[in-house]
Amino acid sequence: MTLETLAVCPACGSQNFLDFIQCKDYTVSHESFHVKRCGTCGLCATCPRPTTENAAAYYESTDYISHSSGAKSLMDRVYVLARHFTLAWKYSLVKSTANHRSLLDVGCGTGDFLAFAKAKGLTTFGTEPSAKARAVAQKKDVNVVNSIASLPTQTFDVITLWHVLEHIYDLPGTLDKLKERLNEHGTIFIAVPNYESPDAMHYKNTWAAYDVPRHVWHFSKNGMHSLLGNASLSVKKIVPMKLDAYYVSLLSEKYKADGKFTPAVAIRGLYNGWKSNLLAKREKNYSSLIYVVTK
Numbered sequence: 001m002t003l004e005t006l007a008v009c010p011a012c013g014s015q016n017f018l019d020f021i022q023c024k025d026y027t028v029s030h031e032s033f034h035v036k037r038c039g040t041c042g043l044c045a046t047c048p049r050p051t052t053e054n055a056a057a058y059y060e061s062t063d064y065i066s067h068s069s070g071a072k073s074l075m076d077r078v079y080v081l082a083r084h085f086t087l088a089w090k091y092s093l094v095k096s097t098a099n100h101r102s103l104l105d106v107g108c109g110t111g112d113f114l115a116f117a118k119a120k121g122l123t124t125f126g127t128e129p130s131a132k133a134r135a136v137a138q139k140k141d142v143n144v145v146n147s148i149a150s151l152p153t154q155t156f157d158v159i160t161l162w163h164v165l166e167h168i169y170d171l172p173g174t175l176d177k178l179k180e181r182l183n184e185h186g187t188i189f190i191a192v193p194n195y196e197s198p199d200a201m202h203y204k205n206t207w208a209a210y211d212v213p214r215h216v217w218h219f220s221k222n223g224m225h226s227l228l229g230n231a232s233l234s235v236k237k238i239v240p241m242k243l244d245a246y247y248v249s250l251l252s253e254k255y256k257a258d259g260k261f262t263p264a265v266a267i268r269g270l271y272n273g274w275k276s277n278l279l280a281k282r283e284k285n286y287s288s289l290i291y292v293v294t295k
């Protein structure tokens, strides 16, 4: 498999990448990947990483259920249950924070959030690069296209990226395209995992949210501020996703137990998720954070 190396930090332009951590791909290839950290702004990158041409191979797994709607194991059922709760929570955040007549969900997967927002009366569009996921989304009667470039400019009140930015290769180019499609008073919601969270510190290289090599970027607050600042976007507020501490801790425990989801794994995962949220309170360094940004 061909890999490529990153020379320049897309957030701050620094060439000062330092070794940070080495992680395993637990869900698809079981290969190891290095994560490097920008010594200037703190943005981390999976480096070297698969080229864009062969990245798709690392998404081919029955375990990767962001793209499927079928629930199989107990772990998957927990995920599906949490996802339903999370959909309503995300929608209420959007509704209480921004103008919200029209919405673009980038990396919409199987279109659950779009369908939820559409049922609430919003005009919705989605983008999703996976043809398989797009086909499932289209069955829910929502508009989904392959890429952002084909959508009209100055259109949307709200653009959402729910755990998507960490998968996108071209960060500055994508942020520019999103800015162009946001209307004057629009708001972008960007949810990403936080590698400085207490659960990341606890699990180290078994932290499930490294999810290499599908996650090509790994964010901290500093890294995100650097990236968004350079894209001339301003951060209005940062909202914690407390449920993610539980989900990521459960998954990390499962990886540590060689993929077996036992009652002991569940108890340890739930305990560590709870502990992460408790420890995160002080610095507001929760497992996943939503950056609410405007032009």
Ligand SMILES: [Zn+2]
Pocket: 009, 010, 011, 012, 013, 014, 038, 039, 040, 041, 042, 043, 226
């Ligand atoms: Zn940097």
